[in-house]
Amino acid sequence: MKNLLASTALVLAFAAPALAQDYTPDPAAKQGGEITVTYHDDVATLDPAIGYDWQNWSMIKSLFDGLMDYVPGTTTLRPGLAESYDVSADGMTFTFHLRKGVKFSNGREMTADDVKYSLDRVTSPATQSPGAGFFASIKGSEKMADGSATSLEGVKVVDPLTVEITLNRPDATFLQVMALNFSYIVAKEAVEEAGADFGKHPVGTGAFKLTDWTLGQQLVFERNADYWRAGEPYLDKITFQVGQEPVVALLRLQKGEIDIAGDGIPPAKFTEVMGDPAQAALVVSQASLQTGYITMNLNVAPFDKPEVRQALNMAINKERITQIINGRATPTGQVLPPGMPGYDPTYVGYAYDPEAAKALLAKAGLPDGFETELYVYNTDPNPRIAQAIQQDLAQIGVKAAIQSLAQANVIQAGGEPDTAAMIWSGGMAWAADFPDPSDFFGPILSCQAAGPGGWNWAHYCNKDLDAAAAAADAMTAPEQTTDRMKAWSDIMAKVMADAPWVPVFNESRYTMHGPRLGGANELYADPVATPINFDYIYVKQ
């Protein structure tokens, strides 16, 4: 296949470096040193096919690698375990050329067979991977999902250092998927030896290796001496202590006992910390690829009327809601967060105007407003935010009863067709899996996700936009990137014309680290390796 394509000169080879300016190392960075990080919750699993929470996401990134990677602190793709790749002219076949001499932490050299094994494993139902659906564009993935195949037809080992992946449709996000944790390369023999316990005994090619895991107490990562990126990582050892209350973790950080409070600054302590210049200097803030929004269920009257949904968009005082969370967010009027490709800085959306909102409600035949329900996750600050929304709605005559529930119950209600009229997304809000606008549409705004059990809580379905989204994601050539992003801005503007959501704010992430740690701010609020890029931070001597 490869030869045939090459001989017909159809292959357009894109040298990988053209895609990404690689990282310029911090000149002050030195190897050595140990740090301690604390978390409240126990670490669930370090299996890249299964781990899918904000806490283990960056830990897994430090233990494993994928074919693709991101420039640290940015959303720019760069080559990972694949040194380079070729794409066929139709954008349907990717040939990845692997780096030579990359070793797993057990000492064995990684080959193309491991790539195939890892992709087969993550798409096999027996693995129970939450991310199996990300691989839907690989040829044969549907047969893996329904159990009729045990190996992905579209993934071929050409030679020990070459893997060819054929798609079933052009997919502009495919390289992003290859940089996703779920596609990280695992060592077959280690998986077979550990079985279902692989998540406790991970073996990858990453910058660190797990050397100790005392359940419920701590995990220790030590530098992988064989790591293929020369000179990296900088730290010798990271100890993750679990089970510590965030308020106490902050006290320990202030005392100098730990280096990073993984759960961030507790809301009750935020003003105190930021009011002290010495402490505030150690706080890194960075807008995350996240949007907080209110969904309005189109199946529940009167939200079937676009005027009602638009009216609510004008009724919410987003500035005030932002103040409720100590200004740790920026108000927004659109779906995509700033920093996400496709974000349109010129888009204004609906301005705050309760009078106009009332007029619009009257036009929809509801001059006296209506009664409805607002579902919210019951942890602080979300109930307080819900109360602010409730007050804003009361201004235009809409009486919203607050249903404050456990997270799982809100998610359940959101997935049912006509249960939750409105949901405030706080604590469950959409944050990007990978930095591409399609990730903010398919899972939360498309017709497919509007079915029972989906995350499209507005149950919004616009077939024209689904078609436009598919067309945008079929624009795979690099020179089409600008057009593609323009298409996505356009799709998102049309979503907002239909107004299934009230976008409220984009949260910023605040991380506080001890004075002895160094590294650019972006590394402590990495948009991709959330929350911290452990491979590049260092200890100042």
Add this chain to the structure above:
Amino acid sequence: MASYLLRRLIQSALILLGVAFITFFLLYILPADPVRQIAGRSASAQTVENIRRELGLDQPFVVQFLRYLWGLLHGDFGRSYLQKTQVAELIASRLPATLLLMAAGIACELALGITMGIVAALTKGRFADQVLMMTSFVTVSAPQFVVSLILLYIFAVQLSWFPVGGYGTFRHLVLPAVTLGILGSGWYARMMRSSMIEVLATDFIRTARAKGLTRSRVILRHALPNAILPVIAMIGIDIGVFMGGVVVVESVFAWPGIGQLAWQAIQRIDIPIIMAVTLVSAVAIVLGNLLADLITPFIDPRIKIR
């Protein structure tokens, strides 16, 4: 004695079966789907169904429950949905810390509670009694979080007498145990006081005094063994509370007990962990009560086991 024990053990087994059934049923009818917690946000409908089938959660309730029981009978608590680890391993790793904190916590509760109760009973109606009962009222109603943080702040952060949380040495144990002792002592103090007052008013105490025995002998040898019975029954219940976990204290002091495991599991509907923790604490309550009942005849010969 043997037949009594057998009868009690059979009863206990039935109670545990009932607890298992009710908990399993409640988790089953809960309006929240564990599979969607595992599958997360981006999972396709197919992925969700695959995970449901792999875990056997597509089966009817009865089948699921019988499968669970069958596993239990073979010593298999199942695997955590989210951690993918054997639940038995997760529980076992936290059991030593839980038992240690339980023993130390109850010891502190008893030392404080019984002393307060006796003093209050002997000074009944007077100033000391009022102060003690007020104190016990405040401690039982004080929020765990506040008491833990205050003690931690003063003795660990400011004075550095003890480490700021963690597990491993005696110094790590002191603050959480004392916190629990303070928080729980009020119950014991009130129980001890009322029981002591009752006993002190009985005829045999008057007889003992009339015989000319010393005051301390009357209290320690005659009154105390009789008054302490309800307190011992309370320990049985307390054991169950501790085995279910003391979430807040564990969290503030970073104590790796069972409570934190349970709390996280409940948040994310990790059914195998919730079931196991519930059963372990139920076993503890049942055994604790059984033990309390078996001990009482040794303290009070009037009680006979039949």
